[in-house]
Amino acid sequence: DQIGPFTKDVTDCALLLNTICGYDNRDSTSLDHEVPDFTASLTGDVKGLKIGLPGEFMGAGLDPEIKAAVEKALLDLEKQGAEIVEISLPHTEHAVAVYYILAPAEASANLARYDGVRYGYRESADNLLDMYEKSRDHGFGPEVKRRIMLGTYVLSSGYYDAYYLKAQKVRTLIKHDYDVAFKDVDVICGPTSPVPAFKIGEKTSDPLQMYLCDIYTLPANLAGYPAISVPCGFTRSNLPIGLQFIGKALDEATLIKTAFSYEQSATFQQRSFPFEK
Numbered sequence: 001d002q003i004g005p006f007t008k009d010v011t012d013c014a015l016l017l018n019t020i021c022g023y024d025n026r027d028s029t030s031l032d033h034e035v036p037d038f039t040a041s042l043t044g045d046v047k048g049l050k051i052g053l054p055g056e057f058m059g060a061g062l063d064p065e066i067k068a069a070v071e072k073a074l075l076d077l078e079k080q081g082a083e084i085v086e087i088s089l090p091h092t093e094h095a096v097a098v099y100y101i102l103a104p105a106e107a108s109a110n111l112a113r114y115d116g117v118r119y120g121y122r123e124s125a126d127n128l129l130d131m132y133e134k135s136r137d138h139g140f141g142p143e144v145k146r147r148i149m150l151g152t153y154v155l156s157s158g159y160y161d162a163y164y165l166k167a168q169k170v171r172t173l174i175k176h177d178y179d180v181a182f183k184d185v186d187v188i189c190g191p192t193s194p195v196p197a198f199k200i201g202e203k204t205s206d207p208l209q210m211y212l213c214d215i216y217t218l219p220a221n222l223a224g225y226p227a228i229s230v231p232c233g234f235t236r237s238n239l240p241i242g243l244q245f246i247g248k249a250l251d252e253a254t255l256i257k258t259a260f261s262y263e264q265s266a267t268f269q270q271r272s273f274p275f276e277k
Contacts, residue, residue: 003020005017005020009263010042010228010230010256010259010260010263011039011042011260013038013228013256013259014038014039014041014042014256014260015038015039017038017252017256018035018037018038018039021035021038021252022035031250033250036253038252038253038256040253041253041254041256041257041260042256042257042260043257043260043261044080044257044260044261044264044265045081045257045261046077046080046081046082046257046258046261047080047081047082048081048082048083049081049082049083049186049187049254049257049258050082050083050085050184050185050186050187051074051077051082051083051084051085051185051186051187051188051189051245051258052085052086052087052181052184052185052187052188052189053074053084053085053086053087053188053189053190054087054088054089054092054181054188054190055086055087055088056088056089056090056092056093057089057092057190057191057216058070058190058191061194061215062191062194063194063195063196063235065196065235065236065241066191066193066194066195066196066235066241067191069191069232069233069241069243070189070190070191070232070241070243072232072233072267073189073232073233073243073262073266074189076262076265076266076267077189077258077261077262077265079265080261080262080265082258082261084189085184085185087181087184087185087188088177088181089174089177089178089181089188089219090177091170091173091174091177092174092177092215092216092219094170094173094174095174095214095215095218095219095222096211096212096214096215096218097167097170098167098170098171098174098218098222099214099218099221099222100150100211101150101154101163101164101167102164102167102168102171102222103147103151104146104147104148104150104151104154105151105154105155105164106151107144107147107148107151108147108148108149108150108151108152108155109151109155111140111144111148114135114136114139114140115132115135115136116131116132116134116135116136116139117131117132120135120139121135121138121139122135123135123137123138123139143207146207154167171222171223174219174222174223175222175223175224177219177223178219178223178225178246179223182248186247186248186254186258187245187246187247187254187255187258188245188246188247189243189244189245189246190216190243190244190246191216191241191242191243191244192216192217192229192241192242192243192244193213193214193216193217193242194212194213194215194216195213196235196237196239196240196241197239197240216244217229217244219246220244220246224249225246225247225248225249226246226247226249226250226251226252226255227244227245227246227247227255228244228245228247228255228256228259229242229243229244229245230242230243230244230245230259230262230263231243231266232262232266243262245258245259
C-alpha cells in the first residue's frame with residue numbers, strides 16, 4: 001500500500017502530488033524518477049484517450065444505482081472525446097482473498113518491531129515479558145490485532161506455501177491481466193465500491209463484509225498501478241457514489257487529466273451534507 005491524498009477536487013490533488021512526489025534519499029523504497037508538473041495535466045482534454053471498462057467490474061454484486069452512475073459517467077467522458085473499450089481482468093474475483101493474505105503477512109512482519117522497546121507505545125510493567133504483552137495489547141486496535149494474527153498464521157511453518165506463496169503467484173496473474181489490458185487502453189475505469197457508502201461503524205462487527213467492499217480497488221494495489229477516485233453521483237438515499245480510474249505505472253499525469261476532464265463535465269447534481277446533531 002501507498003499513501004494517497006484526500007483533496008477537495010482534482011486540482012488540489014495535482015498541487016499536492018507536485019509536493020509529495022519525487023525521490024527521497026532517506027527512503028529506501030523511493031524511486032529515483034523524474035516527476036512532471038501534474039498541474040500541466042489539468043487541461044480537460046481527453047480526445048482520443050482509450051478508457052477500458054472491465055466486464056468483471058460491472059457484473060454480479062454491483063449495486064444497480066452504482067452501475068447506472070458509472071455508465072452515465074462514461075457517457076460524459078465519451079462526449080468529451082474519449083473512447084470506451086470493453087476489456088477483461090479475469091482474475092479480479094481473487095483480489096480480496098489474495099490481498100487479505102499478503103497485506104496481513106506484511107503487517108505481521110512490519111509491526112513486530114513495535115514491542116515497547118524499539119518503537120511505538122510502551123506500557124509500564126513489572127517485568128520485560130509483561131511489558132511486551134501490555135504494550136502490544138494496548139497499543140494496537142482490534143483490526144490491527146486481527147491482521148497481525150492472520151499474517152502470523154499464513155507465514156507460519158506448514159502454511160507459508162499453502163497460503164502466502166500461492167497468494168503471491170495469483171498476485172502475479174492479477175498484474176499480468178493489467179499488463180495485457182494496458183497494451184490496448186490508456187486508463188481503466190470502474191466503480192470504486194460495489195455498494196453505496198455506509199454509516200461510520202455500521203460494518204465494524206462484520207470485517208468480512210468490509211473487506212468485500214474493496215473488490216474493485218485492491219487489484220490496483222496488488223498490481224502496483226496508481227489510481228484515483230472521484231464522485232460520480234448519488235443514490236436515491238442521498239449516498240455518494242465513487243468512480244475510479246486506474247493508470248499505467250508512473251503515469252499519474254494521465255490519471256489527473258482523465259479525472260479532471262470528468263470532474264469538469266460531470267452532469268450529476270452536487271449536494272451538501274449538513275452535520276447531524
